[in-house]
Amino acid sequence: MPEPLIAAHQLVKRFGDFTAVDGIDVEVQPGEAFGFLGPNGAGKSSTMRMIACVSAATSGSLRLFGLDPATHGREIRGRIGVVPQLDTLDIELSVQENLWIYGRYFDLSRAECRRRATELLEFAQLTERADSVVDTLSGGMKRRLSIARSLINEPQLLLLDEPTTGLDPQARHVLWDRLYRLKQQGVTLVLTTHYMDEAEQLCDRLVVMDQGRIVAEGSPRSLIDRYATREVLELRFSAGTNDSFADALHGVGSRLEVLPDRILVYADDGEAALTETHHRGLQPESALVRRSSLEDVFLLLTGRSLVD
Amino acid sequence: MSTGLLRIVPPAYVVRRPHRMIERHLVAYRRQWLIVVSGFFEPLFYLLSMRAGLGDLVGTVSVGGQQVPYDMFVAPALMASSAMNGAIFDSTGNVLHRLKYARIYDAALATPMGPADVAAGEIGWALIRGQLYAISFLAVMAGMGLVDTWWSLLALPACALIGLTFAAIGFAGTTFMRGWSDMDIVTTLMMPLFLFSATFFPTSAYGSWAWVVQLSPLYHGVALVRGACAGVWTTSMLAHIAVLVVLSMVALVVAARRLDTLLRK
Numbered sequence A: 001m002p003e004p005l006i007a008a009h010q011l012v013k014r015f016g017d018f019t020a021v022d023g024i025d026v027e028v029q030p031g032e033a034f035g036f037l038g039p040n041g042a043g044k045s046s047t048m049r050m051i052a053c054v055s056a057a058t059s060g061s062l063r064l065f066g067l068d069p070a071t072h073g074r075e076i077r078g079r080i081g082v083v084p085q086l087d088t089l090d091i092e093l094s095v096q097e098n099l100w101i102y103g104r105y106f107d108l109s110r111a112e113c114r115r116r117a118t119e120l121l122e123f124a125q126l127t128e129r130a131d132s133v134v135d136t137l138s139g140g141m142k143r144r145l146s147i148a149r150s151l152i153n154e155p156q157l158l159l160l161d162e163p164t165t166g167l168d169p170q171a172r173h174v175l176w177d178r179l180y181r182l183k184q185q186g187v188t189l190v191l192t193t194h195y196m197d198e199a200e201q202l203c204d205r206l207v208v209m210d211q212g213r214i215v216a217e218g219s220p221r222s223l224i225d226r227y228a229t230r231e232v233l234e235l236r237f238s239a240g241t242n243d244s245f246a247d248a249l250h251g252v253g254s255r256l257e258v259l260p261d262r263i264l265v266y267a268d269d270g271e272a273a274l275t276e277t278h279h280r281g282l283q284p285e286s287a288l289v290r291r292s293s294l295e296d297v298f299l300l301l302t303g304r305s306l307v308d
Numbered sequence B: 001m002s003t004g005l006l007r008i009v010p011p012a013y014v015v016r017r018p019h020r021m022i023e024r025h026l027v028a029y030r031r032q033w034l035i036v037v038s039g040f041f042e043p044l045f046y047l048l049s050m051r052a053g054l055g056d057l058v059g060t061v062s063v064g065g066q067q068v069p070y071d072m073f074v075a076p077a078l079m080a081s082s083a084m085n086g087a088i089f090d091s092t093g094n095v096l097h098r099l100k101y102a103r104i105y106d107a108a109l110a111t112p113m114g115p116a117d118v119a120a121g122e123i124g125w126a127l128i129r130g131q132l133y134a135i136s137f138l139a140v141m142a143g144m145g146l147v148d149t150w151w152s153l154l155a156l157p158a159c160a161l162i163g164l165t166f167a168a169i170g171f172a173g174t175t176f177m178r179g180w181s182d183m184d185i186v187t188t189l190m191m192p193l194f195l196f197s198a199t200f201f202p203t204s205a206y207g208s209w210a211w212v213v214q215l216s217p218l219y220h221g222v223a224l225v226r227g228a229c230a231g232v233w234t235t236s237m238l239a240h241i242a243v244l245v246v247l248s249m250v251a252l253v254v255a256a257r258r259l260d261t262l263l264r265k
C-alpha cells in the first residue's frame, strides 16, 4: 500500500471550550476521491482548514505527504490546491489577474503563470471573461474561477469545501464534470458536501460526520447497503397526522422514520411495502418508491435529516 | 532588511516572499493610479499654504546649535508628518479593508506565503509609496528654496524609517480593530501626534512639558529630518534612530503574530 497522502489520527480542533472536531481518524490514498459528508456545524470546514494547513490542530496528529503541517506548512501548501467554503477571490483584480497573482504566491515565473492561466481559463470556461472584474461574475463562474485558481500550482491534492453549495443545478453539473476530469487526471480530491447526490457522484469513499465525530465510513454504495435498505417508500398523509400512522405501519418495512412532512419506510422491496400499506387500509395522500441514498444513511445514523 | 528583523521570531514568522504582496498591489493599483497620484498633492498643498501663511513672519529657530529661518524649520517637520500620514493611511484603512472585507490575506495564506510575508509586504508597500511622496516633497522644497545643503538627501532615509515605524505600528494596531468605527481612534490619535511633536515649535517652547513631546514617535522622526535638512549631526540622532528602530521591530512582530492568530484560527 502506498503512503497515504493524508493521515489524521485523533485529530481535534477546539474553539475555546467548544470542540468542533472531536478526535477523527482519516486516511486518504493518492488518486482517491474522498468526501466528508455531514450537516452544517458537523466540523467539516474545521477539518478541511487543518488539512489545508491554514489552521493548527488543537491535538492529535496530522501528516500530509508524510509532512507535519506545524513545521512544513509552506511546503505542504505549495503542493495542494484549496477551494475554501467561501470564495476568497481578489475582488480588486480581474479574472486573469487573479490567476497570475495567485501563481506568483507559489513562486511560478510570470511566463509560467500566463501559460497556466490561459489553460485554466479554458478549463473553467472563463476565457471570454478573462478581463472582467470578479464582482461581475455569477456565483457559478466565481466558483469555477476559485477551482481554476486552486489548480495554478498543479496540485497533487485538491481540497474543496462545499464546491457546489448555492449553485443552480446546471452550474453544479458543469462543476461536477470539471472535478470528474481532474480525478481522471489522477488528482486526489478531498471534498466536503451536505449533498448526498454530490457525494454519490464524486466520491470513491467517504466519512459521515456529525457533531465533530465520524459516525460511518465507506464507499457510498457500501454505506447504503450497510445502513439503509435497497429501497425507500415515502408516504405523505394529510398535514400533521403523520405521527398517528406510525403504529399502523409497524412491520411494513424493516424500519420506519417519521419526519414532520412524511414517513419513510425502509424496505428492500418498496412496491411490496406499498401494497402492504394499502392492504392495512391506509390511504396516504401520496406514495413514492425510490432507491435509498446517502441521505437515508445519514438519517438512520443520526436520526436527523440532512436538509437545512 | 525585514528578513534580518524577523530572524528572532519562530520559523512560522519567517519572511520569504513579502515582494509577492507588493507585486499584487502593483497590479491592483494599475486601475487606481489616481489614488496614488493624489497622495502626492497633499504634502504639496501643506507646503504652499505654509509658505503663504507664515512666510517670513517669524525669525529664526535653533536646530542643533545652528540658526535656521522659520520656514526651513517647519518644512522638514511637515515632510516627516507626511511620511507618517502616508504610512498610517496605507497600513490602517487599506489593511483593514484587505483583512476584514476584501479578505485578500486569506487567499495568500493558503499558499506558501506566511503571515510574516503579508505583514512585511504591506509595510514594504507603505514604505515604497511613502518614499515616492518624500522624494517629491523634497523636490518641491528645493524648488521653493527651502533646501540649501546636499545633506538634505538624508531626509529620504529618515522618512523611510518614519514610514517603517508608523506602517508597522499602524498594521499592528489594525489587527486589533473590530470594524470601520475603530478607524476614528486613528484619526483621534494622529492629530495630537502631529501637533505635539515639535512640529511648529522647538521643544524648548513646551517648557516643563517637553518630556511629553519625547514620547511621541513622530518627534524623533521630525528631529531626524530636521537635522538632515539643516545638515547638522548630533549624537542625539543616534537615540532618535534607536527609538524608531526598536518601535518598528516590536510592532512588526506583534503584527505578524496577530495576523497568525486572526487568520489561522
Ligand SMILES: Nc1ncnc2c1ncn2[C@@H]1O[C@H](COP(=O)(O)OP(=O)(O)O)[C@@H](O)[C@H]1O
Binding pocket: A015, A018, A019, A020, A038, A039, A040, A041, A042, A043, A044, A045, A046, A047, B265
Ligand atoms: N473560528 C471559529 N470560532 C468559533 N467557533 C467556530 C469557528 N469556526 C467554526 N466554529 C464552530 O465549529 C463548529 C463546526 O464548524 P464547521 O467546521 O464550519 O462545520 P461545517 O463546515 O461542517 O458546517 C460550528 O458549530 C461552528 O460554529
Ligand SMILES: [Mg+2]
Binding pocket: A044, A045, A046, A085, A161, A162
Ligand atoms: Mg463548512
